[in-house]
Amino acid sequence: MADVQPLRALRYSQQLVGDLAQVVTPPYDVIGKEAQERYYERSPYNVIRLELGKEQTNDNNLNNVYTRAAATFAEWRSQGVIQQDSQPAYYMYQQAFQRDGQKYTRTSLLSRVRLEPWSARVVLPHEHTLAKAKEDRLNLYRACSTNFSPIMSMYEDPQGRMRRLLSAYAAKPEISIVDEAGEEHRLHPINDPEQVALIRDFFAERQLYIADGHHRYETALAYQAEIREQRRDLYADDGVNFTLMALIDVDDPGWLVLPTHRLLFNLSDDALAALSAEQLARYFHVQPLEAAMPNDILTQLVAAGQQRPSFVIQTPQQALLLQLNDQGERQMATSEHSPAWNRLDVAVAQRLILEDLLGINAATMAAGTNVRFTHEPEQAWQALKTGEIQAALLLNSTPLRQVCEVAQADDRMPQKSTYLYPKLITGLIMNPLW
Known part of the structure; x- marks a missing residue:
């Protein structure tokens, strides 16, 4: 199964950069232009210069965000700003x-994990990826040959063996910083030979499930294939055969999965009519929520979701609590997906409400012509109040066990199925691919 190894991580020198909180960032894919500028200003050594550099109007093949990242990375290494640990280690990481x-x-374990093709069923995905995002990360790989940020993955540990092992290191972390969001990050290397052997043996019996970072995993596979083609061969422990992961017990009490609500706009009159109680009753038990306060709506939605897939459709005129009925279950069973996929709240919402009733397919959703997303119900209610949207489709969060079941079925979840909060930090440790 999974080959999870310690690594000689690249890390910032605290003596040279000072407060590590000033040089770390969230992952590149959640950083907008304003935040990018803020991180640039925060410290001349902020990892943003490597992970998500600024584009310039005169960029060309020889001078661009990737070549500048490579030059900066080389300069920081030569100056000792970034140094490589003297011995391999796993790293206990807490948020x-x-x-x-x-x-x-x-609590997670930062380590380097041997790359395996999806077909090997060692590392399991649950979503599709977009080519554009992978090309950007591949260019950064080519320039720097380093993982600057980890992939978030899950493993199963019903007996809690790894949790107990890591708890001993969590008590007195080597590094503890608080970021701009007030979140604390704790890091401690694990290099005791006996513990290292226990960890490696533990994961040798397990599959891994990617929770967040499918683009980065597929980019790592593409880069590995490129280097193998160039060199004609790779020895087994070449760094290119591995990628940096944060491994987290699927039952870790610190998991927080936020629901992703669908905000509907530009709907035709026919589509709006399909959101009536009469039309929705084709697939759902429909309960009007009379004059319910926002928090009461969410409480009732969570309670209903304990029994069957449930949603709230809210318009300026009404709020309806929907619970999947038998006809809805039969309709879901006619999909070309696995039973695990058919049980997902987000799959029911997509297939029965968005596609069947409103005529909004996955391509239309991706284009953003009728649907946008939010993790904050308050934003949905405010958008309804101001008329920015015509309806809000409120969902419950997706249990991580369901993510694993879909992955085990070799299926892929609908767009915007999970949002894991908070994201992993970038810059505490880096994984060299040499």
């Missing part, structure tokens, strides 16, 4: 954060 008044601590 402590709050959401809606509740405290969470999510």
Whole structure:
């Protein structure tokens, strides 16, 4: 099964850069232009210069974001700003954060994981990827030959063996920083030979499920194929055969999966008519929510979702609680997907509400002509109030066990099925591919 190995990580020298909180960032794919500028200004050593450099009007094949990242990376290494650990280690990594008044601590193990093709069923995906995003990351690989940020993956540990092992290192972390969002990041290397052997043996019996970072995994496979073609061969432990992952127990109490609500606009009169209680009753038990307060709506949605896939359709005129009925279940069973996919709330919402009732298919969703997304129900209600949208489709979050079931079925989840909060930090450790 999975070959999970320690690595000689590249890390910032605290003596030279000072507060590590000033040089780390969230992952590149959640950083907008304004945040990018802020990270540039925060420190001359901020990892943004490697992970998501600024484009310039005179960029060309010899001078662009990727070549500048490579030059900066080489300069920082020669200056000792980034140094390589003297011995291989796994790294206990914790994120402590709050959401809606509740405290969470999510524990992961940072390591390098041997790349396997999807067909090997060692690392399992649950979503499709876009070519454009992969090309950008591949160019950065070619320039720097380093993983600057980890892929988030899950593993199963019903007995909690790894959780107990990591808890001993979490008590006194080597590094503890607080980022701009008030989230604490703790890091501690694990290089004791006995513990290293235990960890490697533990994962040798397990499959891994990608939770977040499918683009980066497929980019790593593409880069590996390129280098193999150039060299004609790769020795087994060549760094190119591995990628950086944060491995997290699927039952870790620190997981937080936020629902992704669908905001509907530019709907035709016929589509709006399909959101009536009479039309929705084809597939759902429909319960009007009379004068319910926003928090009451969410409470009722969560309670209904414990029994069957459930949703709230809200317009300026009404709020309807929907719970999948028998006819809806039969309709889902006619899909070309696995039973695991058919049980997903997001799959039911896409197939029965968006596609069957509203005529909005996956391509239309991707184009953004009728649907946009939010993780915050307050944004949905505000958009309804101002008339920005015509209806809000509120969902419950997707349980991570369902993600694993879809992956085991070799299926792919619908767009915007999960949002794992918070994202992993970029810049604490880096994985050299040499």
